[in-house]
Amino acid sequence: MSYAASHRSKESENISDTSSFITVKDLYKTFHTPEEKVEVLKGINLTVSKGDIFGIIGFSGAGKSTLIRCLNRMEIADSGVIRIGEHQIQDLPKKELNLYRQKIGMIFQHFNLFDSRTVFQNVAYPLEIAGYSKKEIKHRVESMLELVELGDKINSYPGQLSGGQKQRVGIARALANQPDVLLSDEATSALDPQTTLSVLDLLKDINRKLGLTILLITHELDVIKYTCNTMAVLEKGLIVEKGPVRDIFFNPTSETAKLFVKINANFSAKQWVFEGEAI
Amino acid sequence: MNLHNRGGFEVIKSAFGPEVWAIVAPAILDTLYMTVLTMIFTLVLGLFLGIVLMVTAEEGLQPRPLFNKALGAVVNVLRSLPSMILIILTLPLSRLFIGKAYGPEACIFALVVSCVPMFARLVESSILEVSKGKIEAAKAMGTPNIPLITKVLIPEALPSLIRAYTIAVIAIISVTALAGSFGAGGLGDVAVRFGYSRFKTDILIAAVLVLVILVQVVQFIGDGLSKYITKKRFLI
Numbered sequence: 001m002s003y004a005a006s007h008r009s010k011e012s013e014n015i016s017d018t019s020s021f022i023t024v025k026d027l028y029k030t031f032h033t034p035e036e037k038v039e040v041l042k043g044i045n046l047t048v049s050k051g052d053i054f055g056i057i058g059f060s061g062a063g064k065s066t067l068i069r070c071l072n073r074m075e076i077a078d079s080g081v082i083r084i085g086e087h088q089i090q091d092l093p094k095k096e097l098n099l100y101r102q103k104i105g106m107i108f109q110h111f112n113l114f115d116s117r118t119v120f121q122n123v124a125y126p127l128e129i130a131g132y133s134k135k136e137i138k139h140r141v142e143s144m145l146e147l148v149e150l151g152d153k154i155n156s157y158p159g160q161l162s163g164g165q166k167q168r169v170g171i172a173r174a175l176a177n178q179p180d181v182l183l184s185d186e187a188t189s190a191l192d193p194q195t196t197l198s199v200l201d202l203l204k205d206i207n208r209k210l211g212l213t214i215l216l217i218t219h220e221l222d223v224i225k226y227t228c229n230t231m232a233v234l235e236k237g238l239i240v241e242k243g244p245v246r247d248i249f250f251n252p253t254s255e256t257a258k259l260f261v262k263i264n265a266n267f268s269a270k271q272w273v274f275e276g277e278a279i
Numbered sequence: 280m281n282l283h284n285r286g287g288f289e290v291i292k293s294a295f296g297p298e299v300w301a302i303v304a305p306a307i308l309d310t311l312y313m314t315v316l317t318m319i320f321t322l323v324l325g326l327f328l329g330i331v332l333m334v335t336a337e338e339g340l341q342p343r344p345l346f347n348k349a350l351g352a353v354v355n356v357l358r359s360l361p362s363m364i365l366i367i368l369t370l371p372l373s374r375l376f377i378g379k380a381y382g383p384e385a386c387i388f389a390l391v392v393s394c395v396p397m398f399a400r401l402v403e404s405s406i407l408e409v410s411k412g413k414i415e416a417a418k419a420m421g422t423p424n425i426p427l428i429t430k431v432l433i434p435e436a437l438p439s440l441i442r443a444y445t446i447a448v449i450a451i452i453s454v455t456a457l458a459g460s461f462g463a464g465g466l467g468d469v470a471v472r473f474g475y476s477r478f479k480t481d482i483l484i485a486a487v488l489v490l491v492i493l494v495q496v497v498q499f500i501g502d503g504l505s506k507y508i509t510k511k512r513f514l515i
């Protein structure tokens with residue numbers, strides 16, 4: 001391990017002591033299929049501080065989706081501790097789990113909007129589930145749609161929207177109930193580069209305005225460079241590197257991180273930037 | 280009147296004549312009465328049974344594999360019996376429950392037993408078509424099972440459910456006609472009693488014509504409604 005890497009990991013442990021908002025400790029998950037056992041997460045340790053935009057990168061099959069799905073217990077981990085805010089989420093009984101999930105927003109690669117509902121009704125959905133009054137719902141939905149700049153599409157159906165617009169609705173829906181955390185599973189992977197930029201801008205904007213903690217997973221380094229402050233590299237169920245994005249980008253130590261940087265340098269046609277300064 | 284004693288044209292003309300319709304018209308009412316009642320029962324019970332099958336399946340919202348297998352087996356047995364056999368089997372049950380084994384009411388029991396399992400399976404497969412992603416999203420937003428069914432699964436599957444119900448209603452019409460000859464009355468009864476046993480081809484033609492029109496109308500309404508909803512959602 002290089003000096004930079006050891007220095008980095010010390011730094012991130014310090015963060016965990018002071019202001020860690022999401023803590024994942026020794027998380028294991030194995031899938032049992034009739035043919036074989038697939039060890040997907042093999043002891044994940046992670047801390048995310050409040051208000052951070054934290055990116056997790058990894059190749060296909062590394063276990064990114066499984067990890068993020070463990071955070072809202074869509075997937076039940078075999079062992080380990082997951083703490084978000086005050087909640088120790090692997091211990092929550094089912095009723096409380098639903099209440100807790102109402103406070104965790106999630107957005108998806110394929111948006112997963114309800115085709116039977118208009119844009120308004122989609123954003124209203126989590127509020128209906130949480131039991132808000134009609135008046136409150138109307139007020140909240142309208143302000144959410146203003147935030148994602150879709151006020152003019154309020155009565156459209158998802159079938160009438162472009163991919164970027166659908167993801168904006170997805171974001172509005174995820175944020176309607178004022179969650180503490182937003183989980184993003186490849187939210188821009190189905191979008192063209194320009195739309196990707198506008199969605200990422202929206203996420204950064206929301207992070208700044210609402211102080212929302214965002215955890216996003218992706219297989220594109222560009223997405224992390226553009227959006228995140230801190231990142232972790234996931235390789236075959238293990239976090240092999242974590243720290244500030246700039247450090248890892250300019251001085252990768254793990255094989256996977258090096259490969260991502262190399263691929264990024266060779267293939268990135270998109271001239272993306274670190275907050276305004278060209279690379 | 281039939282083709283042995285009259286020409287084809289005359290038989291057809293007579294099929295639209297007042298004497299024939301004096302017999303057929305009341306039968307239409309009987310058939311509609313049985314069909315509509317069976318439709319209501321099938322909708323409610325079939326929807327419920329289909330949802331129970333879906334929910335309790337191994338990959339369902341509330342897995343109860345043993346119960347699911349048992350229920351599935353009952354449904355499969357009922358589906359594998361020809362409607363005629365089911366009618367014969369259930370008539371004694373009708374006597375037990377409603378005190379008589381003839382007439383429209385008695386047959387409705389048989390009709391429901393023979394149509395509910397079919398519609399339940401169609402409901403099950405319609406709801407299974409709802410994409411996993413949408414269910415994931417709903418669960419990730421903390422949706423308990425009941426609202427998941429009423430607010431997500433049924434509305435999302437609605438066009439497909441309507442098509443399934445259309446198929447079920449057409450089956451109900453056809454089984455109702457069949458039940459006619461077991462004392463239920465209606466168009467099937469008229470067609471068999473007059474058209475078949477007494478060689479009144481004109482009555483047979485009139486009864487068949489009405490059945491064909493009924494089925495066409497149902498198909499037209501079902502297709503139209505399903506298409507209307509799909510279009511409204513901009514999915515086609």
Ligand SMILES: Nc1ncnc2c1ncn2[C@@H]1O[C@H](COP(=O)(O)OP(=O)(O)OP(=O)(O)O)[C@@H](O)[C@H]1O
Pocket residue numbers: 031032033038040058059060061062063064065066067219
């Ligand atoms: N329900 C499951 N049953 C069995 N194996 C599973 C299941 N879910 C995921 N896996 C396996 O776990 C591994 C990791 O899957 P995961 O979806 O977490 O990867 P990922 O990093 O998100 O990949 P991608 O970038 O392709 O989305 C894969 O090998 C996958 O086949």
Ligand SMILES: [Mg+2]
Pocket residue numbers: 064065066186
């Ligand atoms: Mg994935």
